Amino acid sequence: MSDQTTPDVSRRRFVQFMGGALAISQTGLLSSCATGSQYKVKKIVMPKMTDEVELSYGLTYDVVVKWGDKINLKGDTFGFNNDYLAFTPIPGKENEAILWANHEYTSPMFVNGYMSGGKRTKAQIDSERYSVGGALVKIQKDCCGKWVVDSESEYGRRITGATPIPFSNGEKIKGKTEAIGMVANCAGGVTPWGTILTCEENYDGFYGEYPYGSKKRVHSRIGWERFYDEHPYRYGWVVEVDPFTGAAKKHTGIGRYAHECATCVEAKDGRTVVYSGDDTDNEHIYKFISKKKGDLSEGELFVADIKNGKWISLDRNKNEKLKKAFKTQLDLLIETRTAAKMVGATPCDRPEDIEIQPGTANVFVALTNNKKKGNFHGSILKIAEKNGDFLSMEFDASDFVVGGEKSGFSCPDNLAFDKNGNLWMVTDISGSTIGKGKYEKFGNNALFYIPMKGPNAGTAFRVGTAPNDAEFTGICFTPDYKTMFLSVQHPGEESKSLKELTSHWPEGGDSIPRPSVIQIYGPLLDELMS
Ligand code: FEO
Ligand code: CA
Ligand code: CA
Ligand code: CA
DSSP states (O other): OOOOSOHHHHHHHHHHHHHHHHHHOSSOHHHHIIIIIHHHHHTSSOOOOOSSOEEOTTOEEEEEEETTOBOSTTOOBOOSSEEEEEEEEETTEEEEEEEEEEEOOOOHHHHTOOOTTSOOOHHHHHHHHHHSEEEEEEEEEOTTSOEEEOTTOTTOEEEOTTSEEEBTTOOOBTTBSEEEOOOOEEEEEEOTTSOEEEEEOSTHHHHOBOOTTOOSOBOOSSOGGGTOOOOGGGSSOEEEEOTTTOOEEEESTTOSSOBOOOEEEEOTTSOEEEEEEBOSEEEOEEEEEEEETTEEEEEEEEEEETTTTEEEEOOGGGOHHHHHHOSSHHHHHHTHHHHHHHTTOOOEEOEEEEEEOTTSOEEEEEEOOBGGGTBOSOEEEEEEEGGGOTTOSBEEEEEEEEOBTTTTBOSEEEEEEOTTSOEEEEEOOOTTTTTSGGGGGGOSOEEEEEOSSSTTTTOOEEEEEOOTTOEEEEEEEOTTSSOEEEEEEOTTTTOSSTTSOSOOTTTOTTOOOOOEEEEEESHHHHHHTO
């Protein structure tokens, strides 16, 4: 980055510093940093491009579960490219829990041997349909206090690209009240009543799309519709999953678009507010307010006019233009993006994850980049709801942090606040551009810690780096904040063939790479949250 010290020398210096800080002080690493060592702390982990998970001194990791691991007695296995994670404690069992993981998409070369160029066979598509969706995995602490999979639990379940999932209000979409499977499950959220929301993001890659106003299908990149002619309108929704039973339903009220996440918060009157972004160039940020408490099946959808600080309703009964364009509210929700543009929504630079700053009505949105507009490094947008009220129709918007060489990060994606309100962030520089051109100095994707108060408030500290081609995703803490779970998604994705692998993580040697969930723990995690 701006400092030209060689990585080895610099790394030795801050490792020494971190070791010293941990040895002499258990009471505030950052106060030590602030009194003279800020520079070194900023470089806790250097940008690098090696095929390993490297963490700051004081943090350790273990793999919890990886693609292909058995998760129940039936022999179901953990899917590919795990993304969003959610931790559900099992009542009365302190050391047992259910871990949810999204499985966003596959790298077919690893899953079924398909190489680009030809057409997939039905068997290859079947294996891909099994590899995506999501997984519920029962985990428990072993004798050393590490989380491990219970591979024989009845809580272990898969929801795949082939699992029937009903629409929550019995809506008929192109003649059917259920969708076959869910796809492109990227990020998500947890409802106030403990169910999990999992979001269909780039759904058009699986079954294609009918562009607004067109009867001509744009075929998908992957081509599942060659064997399974599912209608694209049944994808691109938010799916609610009960972690104890695996029961799932698709909600239409939150809209249909490339949902990154669905971040829930309880409003002052007990209804639920859900924030979600459409992770596509120049798409929008949305807010949904449920009609009833504890139920997302109905409600009102709004889209952000960031320039004027207003939420605009997408209820067709409140807008003549929308009423004219769409026969029913469901027709509108299927075409949420089009409706949003009709009412003057603000185009955004690919909204990714959204988190609520604890104790406030400040909504933080990762805007990852918009290369066509010349925004290569992204930012985090802060939306402050007026009067601290999640039901407000007005807000103030400002940049919280901006990516680039000065701040040391590029392409923010998933976010999480810890128990003390510090922000954790992971980055998603796309595999094909890592270490190249404008991204040369940033190295592999990374995990950052951003204190929210004190002299270092707003400064991003790099505390971990991902293996080759991978991104970290799905930051998730245990309720005691002693462990952070993290997805390591798509290691080795840029491999040209099984003989030219760019990653062998996590098993090393000549092994193929395997997307996995890791657990991170150690004295530094405790210190950074003390
Ligand atoms: Fe699947 Fe927007 O990341
Ligand atoms: Ca993401
Ligand atoms: Ca998050
Ligand atoms: Ca991303």
